[in-house]
Amino acid sequence: xxxxxxxxxxxxxxxxxxxxxxxxxxxxxxxxxxxxxxxxxxxxxxxxxxxxxxxxxxxxxxxxxxxxxxxxxxxxxxxxxxxxxxxxxxxxxxx
Amino acid sequence: xxxxxxxxxxxxxxxxxxxxxxxxxxxxxxxxxxxxxxxxxxxxxxxxxxxxxxxxxxxxxxxxxxxxxxxxxxxxxxxxxxxxxxxxxxxxxxxxxxxxxxxxxxxxxxxxxxxxxxxxxxxxxxxxxxxxxxxxxxxxxxxxxxxxxxxxxxxxxxxxxxxxxxxxxxxxxxxxxxxxxxxxxxxxxxxxxxxxxxxxxxxxxxxxxxxxxxxxxxxxxxxxxxxxxxxxxxxxxxxxxxxxxxxxxxxxxxxxxxxxxxxxxxxxxxxxxxxxxxxxxxxxxxxxxxxxxxxxxxxxxxxxxxxxxxxxxxxxxxxxxxxxxxxxxxxxxxxxxxxxxxxxxxxxxxxxxxxxxxxxxxxxxxxxxxxxxxxxxxxxxxxxxxxxxxxxxxxxxxxxxxxxxxxxxxxxxxxxxxxxxxxxxxxxxxxxxxxxxxxxxxxxxxxxxxxxxxxxxxxxxxxxxxxxxxxxxxxxxxxxxxxxxxxxxxxxx
Numbered sequence: 001x002x003x004x005x006x007x008x009x010x011x012x013x014x015x016x017x018x019x020x021x022x023x024x025x026x027x028x029x030x031x032x033x034x035x036x037x038x039x040x041x042x043x044x045x046x047x048x049x050x051x052x053x054x055x056x057x058x059x060x061x062x063x064x065x066x067x068x069x070x071x072x073x074x075x076x077x078x079x080x081x082x083x084x085x086x087x088x089x090x091x092x093x094x095x
Numbered sequence: 096x097x098x099x100x101x102x103x104x105x106x107x108x109x110x111x112x113x114x115x116x117x118x119x120x121x122x123x124x125x126x127x128x129x130x131x132x133x134x135x136x137x138x139x140x141x142x143x144x145x146x147x148x149x150x151x152x153x154x155x156x157x158x159x160x161x162x163x164x165x166x167x168x169x170x171x172x173x174x175x176x177x178x179x180x181x182x183x184x185x186x187x188x189x190x191x192x193x194x195x196x197x198x199x200x201x202x203x204x205x206x207x208x209x210x211x212x213x214x215x216x217x218x219x220x221x222x223x224x225x226x227x228x229x230x231x232x233x234x235x236x237x238x239x240x241x242x243x244x245x246x247x248x249x250x251x252x253x254x255x256x257x258x259x260x261x262x263x264x265x266x267x268x269x270x271x272x273x274x275x276x277x278x279x280x281x282x283x284x285x286x287x288x289x290x291x292x293x294x295x296x297x298x299x300x301x302x303x304x305x306x307x308x309x310x311x312x313x314x315x316x317x318x319x320x321x322x323x324x325x326x327x328x329x330x331x332x333x334x335x336x337x338x339x340x341x342x343x344x345x346x347x348x349x350x351x352x353x354x355x356x357x358x359x360x361x362x363x364x365x366x367x368x369x370x371x372x373x374x375x376x377x378x379x380x381x382x383x384x385x386x387x388x389x390x391x392x393x394x395x396x397x398x399x400x401x402x403x404x405x406x407x408x409x410x411x412x413x414x415x416x417x418x419x420x421x422x423x424x425x426x427x428x429x430x431x432x433x434x435x436x437x438x439x440x441x442x443x444x445x446x447x448x449x450x451x452x453x454x455x456x457x458x459x460x461x462x463x464x465x466x467x468x469x470x471x472x473x474x475x476x477x478x479x480x481x482x483x484x485x486x487x488x489x490x491x492x493x494x495x496x497x498x499x500x501x502x503x504x505x506x507x508x509x510x511x512x513x514x515x516x517x518x519x520x521x522x523x524x525x526x527x528x529x530x531x532x533x534x535x536x537x538x539x540x541x542x543x544x545x546x547x548x549x550x551x552x553x554x555x556x557x558x559x560x561x562x563x564x565x566x567x568x569x570x571x572x573x574x575x576x577x578x579x580x581x582x583x584x585x586x587x588x
Contacts, residue, residue: 003463007463008459011459011462011463011466012459014462014466015415015446015455015458015459015462016419016422016439016442016443016446017443017446017447017450017455017458017459018443018444018446018447019447019455027456027459030456030518030519031459031460031463033518033519033520034407034456034460034519034520035460035463037403037404037407037520037523038404038407038408038464038473038477039404040400040401040404041401041404041405041408041473041476041477041480042476043401044398044401044476044479044480044483046476046479046480046483049479049482049483050479050482051475051478051479051481051482052478052479052481052482052485053478054306054336055292055306055485055534055535055536056291056292056293056336056338056536056561058293058336058338060335060336061332061335061339063332072196075196075197076196076425078194078196079192079193079194079195079196079425079426079427080424080425080426081423081424081426081427081428081429082429088424088425090424090438090441091432091436091437091438091440091441092437092438093437093438
């Protein structure tokens with residue numbers, strides 16, 4: 001299917017990336033080029049084939065259900081653009 | 096002595112152990128070479144003081160005896176690896192100033208082995224690209240040059256490839272999601288191996304597409320790749336997909352004897368419009384392996400054609416999820432907000448400012464293919480096709496094939512900027528021969544095997560059975576010896 005500017009705007013919104021109105025037509029065109037390329041997959045007979053979940057047939061390891069980390073508040077906050085009083089600070093979320 | 100930066104890992108190791116050189120001397124020569132090579136754009140964060148401290152520690156360890164193979168070896172580290180206290184930005188504006196409080200498992204293993212970090216290396220932003228032109232730091236440049244144009248070193252590990260080819264380190268780390276070790280290695284006349292998925296821990300490597308990403312060494316020789324891969328490999332409790340499988344001594348497996356090995360030549364890799372020089376190189380490589388005693392077998396990997404389209408669903412889907420963490424809250428860049436802007440505006444402005452064009456495009460393609468109503472049509476279909484691609488390989492290996500020989504890239508290095516106006520799919524085609532290997536989780540290695548008519552390096556790729564990197568490296572070693580590739584770029588920088 002063809003992507004128009006409305007769909008491009010919706011995808012940008014879902015991805016939380018601001019795209020200016022005048023950039024939407026070019027973005028939609030790029031999506032169409034890429035999706036056109038991807039459409040080739042429709043030629044493949046995938047009847048009865050399970051979607052791959054893991055490339056190596058391995059059973060994930062388990063570990064004891066115990067606390068094995070923590071007490072690293074300073075390190076966790078070290079790279080934050082805005083950290084105050086031991087927390088990440090963000091603009092007001094609720095009115 | 097001078098020009099110690101031109102040594103291989105194996106030669107440097109032997110000289111360090113024989114006390115003919117010190118790690119400090121090796122490191123000093125590398126640092127001198129690095130400072131004279133800013134025109135290559137390979138190093139984006141230099142760490143000379145840290146390197147000299149690490150060299151002193153390595154010398155002490157060597158003096159005490161019992162030092163590991165990699166002790167005292169100066170390396171460049173791709174910017175994708177988190178390195179404690181040193182900028183790790185994934186070549187993105189969105190991670191401007193990010194200094195991790197921790198060290199990636201692979202780089203920690205290398206440090207534990209006594210290696211020296213010279214600095215961080217340029218790459219495509221978040222490893223998304225095939226030319227290192229999407230880097231927020233600016234381009235990396237190929238040390239190979241044939242006219243007044245600057246050529247790409249390939250990507251995404253373009254800085255690593257450029258640094259190794261120009262002797263700005265003895266070797267470098269790379270990562271490979273669709274060809275990002277093997278394609279730049281081929282473009283710069285060096286060796287690069289992507290090991291089996293799960294061989295190296297992904298912990299602390301900034302994620303692009305988690306089911307495809309693998310770290311690997313980029314080196315001057317196959318022997319060096321064997322030595323360095325062993326030091327990078329092994330199980331890690333912090334990466335649940337890292338395999339708890341013993342790591343062999345890969346170097347000890349380099350006998351050069353490949354008599355009786357079955358080498359598959361897949362007919363689907365003979366693409367329409369393949370340049371004659373690539374076809375010729377492939378034929379020559381086939382003849383070299385035959386002359387070394389291998390049996391050449393024509394094989395079929397019927398779903399090859401669908402690997403790139405499947406990749407361009409799966410990789411963006413995983414990227415859109417992985418890169419959701421860059422929200423301007425916990426690390427990196429946050430946009431300056433206008434009065435009244437709320438948290439949604441913060442996310443949207445931060446991500447628009449922080450991510451480059453290609454990264455934005457892939458995040459949005461990934462968002463689209465995962466969105467309600469399209470998930471089955473795109474994402475699940477791509478994962479089904481991926482299962483078929485893996486089965487193609489399983490079938491030929493089950494039929495007794497030991498390794499598969501293909502071209503590494505569809506061309507030699509192209510000029511920086513030459514692909515700017517092309518549509519995005521044209522750039523994606525660079526990975527046409529390498530991407531299947533990531534989708535199937537297999538080990539693949541690029542070996543420099545010749546020069547094209549212009550004098551630029553070309554590489555061939557060998558694909559091996561899962562977990563049999565040792566056997567793969569040995570076949571690569573035989574190919575390397577037969578090809579006798581010794582050309583180096585003429586210094587212009």
